Amino acid sequence: MKFKLLSNSKDCKARAGEIQTDHGKIETPIFMPVGTIGSVKAVHRDELDTQIHAQIILGNTYHLYLRPGLEVIRQAGGIQKFNSWNKPMLTDSGGFQVYSLGDRRKITEEGCVFRSHIDGSKHIFTPERVMDIQRTLGADIIMAFDECTPYPCEYSYAKKSLDLTNRWLERCVKQFAQTECEYGYSQTLFPIVQGSVYPDLRKKSCEYVASFDCQGNAIGGLSVGEPVDKMYELTELCCDILPKDKPRYLMGVGTPINLLECIERGVDMFDCVMPTRNGRNAMLFTSEGVMNMRNEKWKRDFSPLDENGTADVDRIYTKAYLRHLFISGEILALQIASIHNLAFYLDLVRQARQHILEGDFLRWKTLMVEKLSRRL
Numbered sequence: 001m002k003f004k005l006l007s008n009s010k011d012c013k014a015r016a017g018e019i020q021t022d023h024g025k026i027e028t029p030i031f032m033p034v035g036t037i038g039s040v041k042a043v044h045r046d047e048l049d050t051q052i053h054a055q056i057i058l059g060n061t062y063h064l065y066l067r068p069g070l071e072v073i074r075q076a077g078g079i080q081k082f083n084s085w086n087k088p089m090l091t092d093s094g095g096f097q098v099y100s101l102g103d104r105r106k107i108t109e110e111g112c113v114f115r116s117h118i119d120g121s122k123h124i125f126t127p128e129r130v131m132d133i134q135r136t137l138g139a140d141i142i143m144a145f146d147e148c149t150p151y152p153c154e155y156s157y158a159k160k161s162l163d164l165t166n167r168w169l170e171r172c173v174k175q176f177a178q179t180e181c182e183y184g185y186s187q188t189l190f191p192i193v194q195g196s197v198y199p200d201l202r203k204k205s206c207e208y209v210a211s212f213d214c215q216g217n218a219i220g221g222l223s224v225g226e227p228v229d230k231m232y233e234l235t236e237l238c239c240d241i242l243p244k245d246k247p248r249y250l251m252g253v254g255t256p257i258n259l260l261e262c263i264e265r266g267v268d269m270f271d272c273v274m275p276t277r278n279g280r281n282a283m284l285f286t287s288e289g290v291m292n293m294r295n296e297k298w299k300r301d302f303s304p305l306d307e308n309g310t311a312d313v314d315r316i317y318t319k320a321y322l323r324h325l326f327i328s329g330e331i332l333a334l335q336i337a338s339i340h341n342l343a344f345y346l347d348l349v350r351q352a353r354q355h356i357l358e359g360d361f362l363r364w365k366t367l368m369v370e371k372l373s374r375r376l
Contacts, residue, residue: 001140001188001215003247009361013239013266016356019216019247021140022185023080023088026055028247028268029352031259031345032090034276036060037067038083041276042335043342045084051311052342053350056140057085058271061133062094062125066116070136078138078183090271091139093130095146095192096220096252107147109164127171131179131189138183143218144172146192151225158196165194166208173212190249192220193238197230206241216247216269223252223272232261239266256285256348256372260365263352275345279337282326285344289374291319293337298323305336311343 007016019026033040033048035057040048048054059079068082076082079089098105098112105114111126127145134142146165149158169191176189191209195201209217219238222231235250242248249269250262259270275285282293287308291298298319305322306314313336325333348368355361 001186003216003245005245007357009264009356010359011362012264013236014263014352014356014361014365015266015268016353017247017268019088021088021188023086023140024055026088027350027353029259029263029349029356030055030269031349032056032058032269032271033342033345034058034271034273035083035085036273037063038079040338040342042280042331042338043276047339048085048342049087051313051339053310053346054087054342055346056088056090059089059091059137059139060094060097061091061130061137061143062097064091064137065094065133066118066123070133073138074136074182080138088141089139090141091134091137091143092251093134093143093145093192094125095143096148098125107164109167111145111168112147127168128175131172131175135179135181135187138181138185139187140185141188141190141216142176144169144189144191146194146220148221148224149194149196151197153196155196155198155201158194158198158201162195162201162205165192166205169209169212173214188215190214190216190218192218192251193242194221196221197226197234199234199237202234202237203241206238210241210243213243214246216249217242218249218251219267220251222250223254228258231258232265235262235267236265256345257369259345259349260352260369260372263349263356264362264365270349275341276338279341280334282333282337283341284337285341285372286376287344287348287368288371289376290372291376293319293323293326293333295323305340306344309340309343310347311339313339314343 002020004018017028113124130145147161149161181187193205195205247268250267284291301319355364
């Protein structure tokens with residue numbers, strides 16, 4: 001993987017760049033649609049490509065390991081062959097999913113023993129095992145195995161957890177260096193910064209992560225319930241320490257406003273289930289504000305779904321029709337809303353990139369945040 005920094009904003013820390021992988025180019029800032037089990041919910045591959053204009057999608061190690069399983073992925077020739085997505089992919093290590101299992105998992109120095117949410121079967125993820133699994137999955141960018149701390153979290157636990165994550169990172173880097181992708185192309189390992197909401201731990205983590213000189217770095221554990229101002233504060237702290245010549249990936253964030261605020265602070269890459277999950281629950285994000293498509297006010301509104309939208313669904317369907325689909329429980333509603341929201345997110349980061357290159361990002365961002373805050 002190669003990263004080229006093309007432009008820095010003159011009035012803030014926003015930046016525009018370009019990531020080159022063996023499966024293609026990624027223009028940053030970028031948002032990655034979440035395809036947890038290898039598919040983005042309710043969205044076809046062609047729609048991801050031609051309507052949403054996704055450049056990279058995310059899959060999840062925990063879920064793909066459990067189902068369909070590594071042998072199926074291996075026989076298919078890797079995750080991109082399996083899901084027919086011939087562009088870049090990133091796999092999360094499964095650390096967050098294991099953390100979410102609660103009393104169905106036990107964390108030790110060796111790794112994490114857990115029981116499948118599918119059938120209760122017992123498994124273990126070690127740093128070495130997670131690297132090997134992601135080698136078999138074959139994504140272009142793979143993540144180190146870490147422990148994601150909850151919020152709130154006592155300082156003593158956050159410190160102990162960070163020390164464990166750091167020791168796991170050493171093992172991940174070593175195993176990654178000793179293995180190769182099974183399909184003949186290159187993969188890149190991103191370490192993950194942790195440290196809960198404590199600035200000194202975050203600083204320590206950033207410095208330690210940077211010392212490995214990997215080709216990119218991620219910031220984890222900042223979308224788990226902490227106040228949004230704290231997320232912005234710690235994101236900026238991390239971006240100020242992490243290498244400027246490497247892409248920075250803020251994991252699991254967030255709303256359109258979150259994206260713009262964190263781009264301003266120096267983040268290059270994002271992922272989040274929000275556009276699809278909220279879309280399936282009738283919430284649409286638009287450049288003029290947020291719409292709840294179940295509201296009575298849309299019942300006789302025959303205007304296009306989004307006059308400023310970039311996807312075909314925005315022009316083909318009306319607000320009244322989409323409301324009718326949601327009220328009727330029609331599956332098509334979920335698909336239309338998901339396509340719209342993802343297309344909006346990708347268009348938003350595309351516009352952000354253009355304004356960074358043109359030198360007026362901060363002015364544009366301020367206007368956009370005001371619009372995005374509206375409830376229509």
